[in-house]
Amino acid sequence: MTYLSPGTPENVALAQHVNGRLRAEARIMAARAFLFRAIGLGVFAALGGAGAGAAFYGYATMNDVASASDKLASALTTALNDVTLKTKGEVTLTDNTLKLEGGVPQAGKPDVAAITTNAGKSEAPASAAVRTSFTVFKTVPYLDGSIVTGWNFKGSESKPEKQYCYVTRPQSFGDGTTSNQTTVAIDGQVLPQPARSEINFSVIARNCVWFDPAKL
Template sequence: MSYLAPGTPENVALAQHVNGRLRAEARIANARAFLFRALGFGTFVALAGLGLGGAFYGYAAMNDVRGASDKLAAALTTALNDVTLKTKGEVTLTDNTLKLDGAPPARGRPDVSALTGNQGKSEAPASAAVRTSFTVFKTVPFLDGSIVTGWNFKGDEAKPEKQYCYVTRPQTFGDGATSNQTTVAIDGEVLPQPARSEVNFSVIARSCVWFDPSKL
């Protein structure tokens, strides 16, 4: 119910005021929508710019790395081409044999006949005596290994100067195989039994073959 009669100045003024307010609110709504659209477009442009910038930066970095590697290769090539190696020495050919003065003698298989033929005739002092020593081994099978007794002789002695007995058993480490050697007795005397040992020294020593002139 309206207290104002239609067409009165007051009603006209009220209608104009209402229309003006509606237009103002419509403009505000349009401005707000434009602001949101502008923000969205700006965000899109910014993200697109960042993507393009990252792509160009990666491309430039790749080209820079390739350029640096090419420069390094070129520098190394130039350096190697400019290097001059200098050596000192004299090479002579004698009897179709290449020799280098000042070089150590070649290591090869010695001439056994020359060594044995010159025994006692070397350049050593006359007081130096040539002694010959050798070892005789006696082997007894033991499980997957063996018990070995060694007799150490010096010269023409009829009795060994030293004797030792050890047990050896094969062992496998990875793809390779080796042997484990444990000395159990020396000169007939059994060594002390270690605290952590898989071998019983007293039992093994019974199979040692000690030197006995009466059994020779």
């Protein structure tokens, strides 16, 4: 075995080699540490960005749902203000004329006694006057709907106290169908034509069936 003395060229070269090796390993470890820190920072930034994106998406979705709800509520309010809903309890007339039980009143005068059979059984006080009124409807087909004229009779009068004419047509609303009713004339007088109405009041009024004693 050979022992080298301190300060010899061989020892100096060996020391320099060892120092260079240690510095290289130190640089490699520092590079690895920087790489791990960079990877961790990148993952953190990516997760933070994904979380922020999800938060903004959720916020936008909530605002969109709220906006859709407001639009739906506004549409429902407008539809309910513009249409008249009718139940299924309407009387269906096969010959387009309402008939009273007991036959048609003679000479154009309603048979009040035939429709007031329970007048004596009223629970109203004896001092209260019992008033009987009824409406006769005349219906004319019109497109997919009908033109209806109503005669309002009061008591035993021989002619109606008031008459009105309106057109009714089916209208889709949500999952069902309702009736859209528009009054076009009252007591034979055509109402003013609205500016944005799709119905011609003058044409509809020609098909109204006004009360005429001579035709009864």
